[in-house]
Amino acid sequence: MIHRLTSLTAAAALLAGAAAAQEVRVYNWSDYIDEDLLTQFEEETGIDLIYDVFDSNELLETKMLAGNSGYDVVVPTGTFLQRQIQAGAFQKLDKEQLPNIDNLWSVVTDRTEAYDPGNEYSINYMWGTTGIGVNVDRVQEALGEDAPMNSWDLVFDPANMEKLAECGVHFLDAPAEMIPAALNYIGEDPNSHDPEVIEQAGDVYAEIRPHIQKFHSSEYINALANGEICVAVGWSGDILQARDRAAEAENGVTVEYSIPKEGAQMWFDQMAIPADAPNPEAAHEFLNFILDAENMAQASNYVYYANGNEASQEYLNEDVIGDPAIYPDQETLDNLYTTTPYDPRVQRTVTRLWTSIKSGV
Numbered sequence: 001m002i003h004r005l006t007s008l009t010a011a012a013a014l015l016a017g018a019a020a021a022q023e024v025r026v027y028n029w030s031d032y033i034d035e036d037l038l039t040q041f042e043e044e045t046g047i048d049l050i051y052d053v054f055d056s057n058e059l060l061e062t063k064m065l066a067g068n069s070g071y072d073v074v075v076p077t078g079t080f081l082q083r084q085i086q087a088g089a090f091q092k093l094d095k096e097q098l099p100n101i102d103n104l105w106s107v108v109t110d111r112t113e114a115y116d117p118g119n120e121y122s123i124n125y126m127w128g129t130t131g132i133g134v135n136v137d138r139v140q141e142a143l144g145e146d147a148p149m150n151s152w153d154l155v156f157d158p159a160n161m162e163k164l165a166e167c168g169v170h171f172l173d174a175p176a177e178m179i180p181a182a183l184n185y186i187g188e189d190p191n192s193h194d195p196e197v198i199e200q201a202g203d204v205y206a207e208i209r210p211h212i213q214k215f216h217s218s219e220y221i222n223a224l225a226n227g228e229i230c231v232a233v234g235w236s237g238d239i240l241q242a243r244d245r246a247a248e249a250e251n252g253v254t255v256e257y258s259i260p261k262e263g264a265q266m267w268f269d270q271m272a273i274p275a276d277a278p279n280p281e282a283a284h285e286f287l288n289f290i291l292d293a294e295n296m297a298q299a300s301n302y303v304y305y306a307n308g309n310e311a312s313q314e315y316l317n318e319d320v321i322g323d324p325a326i327y328p329d330q331e332t333l334d335n336l337y338t339t340t341p342y343d344p345r346v347q348r349t350v351t352r353l354w355t356s357i358k359s360g361v
């Protein structure tokens with residue numbers, strides 16, 4: 001899971017001169033950048049980039065609350081960011097060091113204010129939705145031509161799941177998203193903080209648990225692309241990357257992503273600098289590089305997630321900016337919900353419930 005790019009190219013090392021090379025340590029989600037950008041950053045700035053990846057907000061949160069992570073830039077989702085800001089985990093951005101910050105898109109910054117008032121601690125990297133990825137042919141084989149591929153019935157109705165189990169179904173290992181999805185399905189408020197309501201998600205999962213092969217938040221990209229599984233509840237861009245990997249492999253697998261008609265979660269992944277970051281100046285250089293319109297477009301064109309950079313939009317490929325599964329139209333947008341962070345007591349309920357859902361007891 002961990003991957004690191006450590007090497008400074010020889011040319012960049014020369015440019016950096018005799019002085020000790022500066023470095024920046026970035027901790028981002030897996031499958032979330034075009035790696036050419038990492039090399040470009042090193043070449044342009046002479047800063048040595050150490051880039052590690054994760055696939056869980058909970059894991060990142062543990063590191064942020066413990067402190068001394070050694071990272072200079074991290075990328076929590078809005079709700080987690082909010083809680084970590086309150087815990088003092090981040091430093092305010094020095095906007096003087098971020099001349100490209102004017103590229104940000106007010107449609108997104110207006111929404112991220114909910115997590116980071118005044119957007120003082122973070123910039124938006126990418127945003128997206130949590131929906132369903134399918135291997136179209138396998139799902140139709142299992143459920144027939146009119147399989148409900150654009151409905152949460154596909155994965156929350158036990159009758160469907162029983163038939164899909166054989167071709168393989170993965171769910172995200174992300175309680176802050178999978179519990180709201182189940183609540184939304186049964187007509188409850190997906191953002192409920194009431195432990196009695198939250199517990200009802202347990203009943204939804206109890207019915208389908210025997211048919212879920214795995215809870216994992218990054219393996220499903222390849223598993224979908226190579227036909228190992230037929231359904232993944234996952235993140236928009238990841239499923240679209242699976243679609244591309246299958247097409248490139250010419251393996252006969254057709255992957256599609258849908259935002260189910262009953263609604264889906266919308267989230268914002270924010271870049272922030274830990275309070276104890278060893279290299280805050282280099283961290284700002286990294287953020288400013290990311291805020292560049294063409295760099296940000298290159299990232300979105302590669303990972304199929306929308307970004308918060310208005311100036312990047314003229315450089316986005318048509319299959320990105322023109323795809324409502326990535327840049328939702330008003331109708332889709334009206335059907336998306338967001339959540340707010342649980343307080344510690346409710347969080348304990350959620351954590352306990354999720355553990356029991358996964359273990360199937």
Ligand code: N2P
Pocket residue numbers: 029030031032077235238267269
């Ligand atoms: C990238 C997943 C990022 C979305 N693989 C999770 N917020």
